[in-house]
Amino acid sequence: MTNAFEELLNIGIALSSVHDLDKLLDMILLEAQRLTSADAGSIYLVEDNKLIFKTTRSNTYFKRWGEKKTREIFKSFELPITKQSIAGYVALTSKPLNISDVGKISGKSEFHYNSTMDKQYGYKAVSMLSVPMLDMNSKIIGVLQLINSMKKRKPVSFTKKHERITAALSSQAAVAILNAKLTEELKSAHLDTIFRLSAAAEYRDRETGNHIKRVSRYSKLIADKINLSKYESELIFWASPMHDIGKLGIPDVILQKPGILTPEEREIMENHTVIGGLILKGAKADILAKSRIIAMTHHEKFDGTGYPQKLKGNAIPIEGRITALADVYDALCSKRCYKDAFPEEKILKILNESRGTHFDPKILDVFLGEYDEVRIINKQFADKEEDFDKFIDVKKINISDLLRDTQ
Amino acid sequence: MTNAFEELLNIGIALSSVHDLDKLLDMILLEAQRLTSADAGSIYLVEDNKLIFKTTRSNTYFKRWGEKKTREIFKSFELPITKQSIAGYVALTSKPLNISDVGKISGKSEFHYNSTMDKQYGYKAVSMLSVPMLDMNSKIIGVLQLINSMKKRKPVSFTKKHERITAALSSQAAVAILNAKLTEELKSAHLDTIFRLSAAAEYRDRETGNHIKRVSRYSKLIADKINLSKYESELIFWASPMHDIGKLGIPDVILQKPGILTPEEREIMENHTVIGGLILKGAKADILAKSRIIAMTHHEKFDGTGYPQKLKGNAIPIEGRITALADVYDALCSKRCYKDAFPEEKILKILNESRGTHFDPKILDVFLGEYDEVRIINKQFADKEEDFDKFIDVKKINISDLLRDTQ
Numbered sequence: 001m002t003n004a005f006e007e008l009l010n011i012g013i014a015l016s017s018v019h020d021l022d023k024l025l026d027m028i029l030l031e032a033q034r035l036t037s038a039d040a041g042s043i044y045l046v047e048d049n050k051l052i053f054k055t056t057r058s059n060t061y062f063k064r065w066g067e068k069k070t071r072e073i074f075k076s077f078e079l080p081i082t083k084q085s086i087a088g089y090v091a092l093t094s095k096p097l098n099i100s101d102v103g104k105i106s107g108k109s110e111f112h113y114n115s116t117m118d119k120q121y122g123y124k125a126v127s128m129l130s131v132p133m134l135d136m137n138s139k140i141i142g143v144l145q146l147i148n149s150m151k152k153r154k155p156v157s158f159t160k161k162h163e164r165i166t167a168a169l170s171s172q173a174a175v176a177i178l179n180a181k182l183t184e185e186l187k188s189a190h191l192d193t194i195f196r197l198s199a200a201a202e203y204r205d206r207e208t209g210n211h212i213k214r215v216s217r218y219s220k221l222i223a224d225k226i227n228l229s230k231y232e233s234e235l236i237f238w239a240s241p242m243h244d245i246g247k248l249g250i251p252d253v254i255l256q257k258p259g260i261l262t263p264e265e266r267e268i269m270e271n272h273t274v275i276g277g278l279i280l281k282g283a284k285a286d287i288l289a290k291s292r293i294i295a296m297t298h299h300e301k302f303d304g305t306g307y308p309q310k311l312k313g314n315a316i317p318i319e320g321r322i323t324a325l326a327d328v329y330d331a332l333c334s335k336r337c338y339k340d341a342f343p344e345e346k347i348l349k350i351l352n353e354s355r356g357t358h359f360d361p362k363i364l365d366v367f368l369g370e371y372d373e374v375r376i377i378n379k380q381f382a383d384k385e386e387d388f389d390k391f392i393d394v395k396k397i398n399i400s401d402l403l404r405d406t407q
Numbered sequence: 408m409t410n411a412f413e414e415l416l417n418i419g420i421a422l423s424s425v426h427d428l429d430k431l432l433d434m435i436l437l438e439a440q441r442l443t444s445a446d447a448g449s450i451y452l453v454e455d456n457k458l459i460f461k462t463t464r465s466n467t468y469f470k471r472w473g474e475k476k477t478r479e480i481f482k483s484f485e486l487p488i489t490k491q492s493i494a495g496y497v498a499l500t501s502k503p504l505n506i507s508d509v510g511k512i513s514g515k516s517e518f519h520y521n522s523t524m525d526k527q528y529g530y531k532a533v534s535m536l537s538v539p540m541l542d543m544n545s546k547i548i549g550v551l552q553l554i555n556s557m558k559k560r561k562p563v564s565f566t567k568k569h570e571r572i573t574a575a576l577s578s579q580a581a582v583a584i585l586n587a588k589l590t591e592e593l594k595s596a597h598l599d600t601i602f603r604l605s606a607a608a609e610y611r612d613r614e615t616g617n618h619i620k621r622v623s624r625y626s627k628l629i630a631d632k633i634n635l636s637k638y639e640s641e642l643i644f645w646a647s648p649m650h651d652i653g654k655l656g657i658p659d660v661i662l663q664k665p666g667i668l669t670p671e672e673r674e675i676m677e678n679h680t681v682i683g684g685l686i687l688k689g690a691k692a693d694i695l696a697k698s699r700i701i702a703m704t705h706h707e708k709f710d711g712t713g714y715p716q717k718l719k720g721n722a723i724p725i726e727g728r729i730t731a732l733a734d735v736y737d738a739l740c741s742k743r744c745y746k747d748a749f750p751e752e753k754i755l756k757i758l759n760e761s762r763g764t765h766f767d768p769k770i771l772d773v774f775l776g777e778y779d780e781v782r783i784i785n786k787q788f789a790d791k792e793e794d795f796d797k798f799i800d801v802k803k804i805n806i807s808d809l810l811r812d813t814q
Binding site: 009010012014019176186193200203245249279296397403 | 412413415416417419420421423424426542543575578579581582583585586589590592593594595596597599600601603604605606607608610611649652655656658659660678681682684685686687688689690691692693694695696699700703704715716724801804806807809810812
């Protein structure tokens with residue numbers, strides 16, 4: 001067993017360093033398959049007191065259909081945590097079940113094997129090892145299920161050694177899963193804060209929260225297609241909602257002026273880029289540093305006629321060039337107090353006329369090349385009438401429901 | 408070795424579930440000591456290309472002085488990563504060093520043992536095992552150093568088995584340390600976003616960012632002293648900066664009016680509590696849910712005369728009662744356009760007169776009981792003249808320095 005345990009140590013270390021939950025679950029399954037020579041396996045996680053089928057691996061199906069199609073066929077579904085199903089039984093009892101032949105489970109047994117899928121796809125599950133994944137306090141967080149331990153191309157029973165190794169792996173897996181979930185929760189809490197506060201800040205500007213959602217998605221769409229790393233592209237997605245945060249320093253009387261601004265007013269208005277930089281100055285987190293750059297450069301123009309620095313061409317940081325296009329495009333598409341939304345034809349004409357003057361031609365080409373996707377985003381996060389008056393009808397709000405957040 | 412490895416598996420799981428870096432480092436040392444019968448040990452982490460001494464454990468010193476005093480004596484210090492010191496040598500070469508007697512290191516050796524502390528405190532280090540902590544890509548993240556493996560109360564050499572076990576432990580420790588650091592980074596990035604955007608939102612109200620820092624700290628001070636869990640108390644610290652976020656929905660003309668508000672204006676102004684609730688409605692993260700409650704209830708009064716719901720006594724959520732006091736206290740202490748800061752005597756008089764009317768008497772007592780600490784916070788986060796005009800002198804800003812964030 002020494003070697004097996006030494007190997008498990010290394011597996012534990014490898015699992016601990018994966019923070020993407022989907023990748024992690026797949027890696028856990030792959031290692032479990034390998035350690036037990038299993039043909040297939042699945043992972044269920046406990047969420048809202050149910051078992052959610054999360055991922056599967058199957059040598060047989062992967063060979064037949066490839067990974068992608070297999071995963072499409074075995075989509076997520078949920079099981080109640082009851083003794084009827086094998087996974088439910090294991091979750092409820094927190095004890096592993098090592099079954100030599102699922103076809104021979106006694107009719108008197110509390111649990112049953114559901115062979116619907118097997119029959120549908122012509123697969124024969126024989127041996128099955130189901131192991132609870134328990135956290136440090138022995139609370140169930142999921143079930144790891146392995147099917148058909150293979151020996152000389154025949155399914156055989158899972159051994160006692162398999163049981164021990166899979167139990168050890170499951171404990172390591174459990175803590176890695178909880179850590180990956182914690183990381184996801186921390187990230188999504190931060191993202192939610194950014195979107196909510198940025199949207200609230202834009203409310204004074206008569207923007208709905210959808211504007212920043214669209215700009216953020218257009219920007220990521222572009223970033224994904226040019227030579228930026230996945231991390232950089234994610235950063236731009238997170239950071240771009242704060243591009244106009246500096247407008248908090250601009251008085252209502254200028255920000256909300258219906259007519260054309262005087263040169264003096266315009267100068268004050270343009271300060272919102274620098275004020276954004278000041279709000280985010282000195283921040284250590286990559287997201288906020290990226291936001292600072294975007295806030296300060298999203299009004300620069302490719303020909304050097306923008307503000308605040310009249311930067312030209314590639315001297316404008318790439319994230320500034322990207323959000324400049326995303327922001328202007330969204331403004332053209334949107335209804336404003338002083339204008340209706342432009343028709344698509346006119347918008348495309350304006351964009352193309354601004355190639356190399358306002359916009360980086362390379363970025364514009366990428367954007368136009370993804371125009372189908374742009375339309376989808378535009379539609380998905382379209383402003384609805386009610387988005388505009390959300391803060392106005394405070395009297396209509398049921399305040400005590402809002403306090404309990406049951407609205 | 409099987410048992411040792413099986414034990415290591417469990418240690419790895421335990422380490423992975425600790426997200427507080429200081430606790431984690433102590434736990435790593437404790438396990439390393441236990442597995443090698445070491446009398447003492449230390450951990451250095453690599454930060455900014457230096458080795459930072461982070462923590463120590465010593466059975467001898469803990470017995471002599473207790474843990475607290477020992478830790479005070481062995482404060483953090485830094486070492487360059489060079490071959491002169493043993494820890495530096497290990498960090499530079501990424502190889503362990505197992506030294507039988509540090510007193511007998513040859514004069515020709517590149518590294519030397521610094522016995523200054525030993526001489527000062529009458530300790531004799533003999534055997535020493537120093538192990539590099541490497542991440543998944545074999546990058547050095549720190550050094551684990553163990554001193555005097557004890558056998559029958561005498562220091563003996565660390566064995567080959569100790570070397571193997573400590574190497575395995577170090578790899579587990581490395582990934583756990585990186586995870587704990589990641590968690591800390593994610594949390595502090597989120598916290599920074601909350602403080603910066605909340606402070607920017609308050610700028611329109613002529614508040615400096617210090618106001619929310621003080622309110623947040625006063626609130627936590629109170630929460631720490633009443634029967635709230637450490638987690639709840641942390642949540643209040645994080646959530647309270649957003650208490651006035653709803654003011655983003657209030658027009659300048661009312662928010663910045665110098666004189667007394669008309670009843671109609673006052674009604675609009677009071678809407679900021681409900682607007683704050685709307686901004687934060689439906690958020691899943693605990694921090695934002697807590698913020699929603701605080702935003703909606705920090706103007707309620709204990710006798711039921713507050714707004715927006717005229718909640719009374721304990722019907723006001725505890726976090727609302729806490730921030731109500733913290734917010735009013737800070738307003739009384741602060742200079743406003745329409746008033747100077749009040750003298751302390753007058754402030755205390757006002758607070759005491761509001762016992763049971765505006766403020767929960769229990770919370771007021773806790774606050775007054777911690778008044779020395781309140782004064783320290785007030786001083787530490789005092790407004791300075793320059794805090795008030797940070798957004799006004801945009802012309803004085805060196806914009807290109809701000810873009811590179813070198814200001």
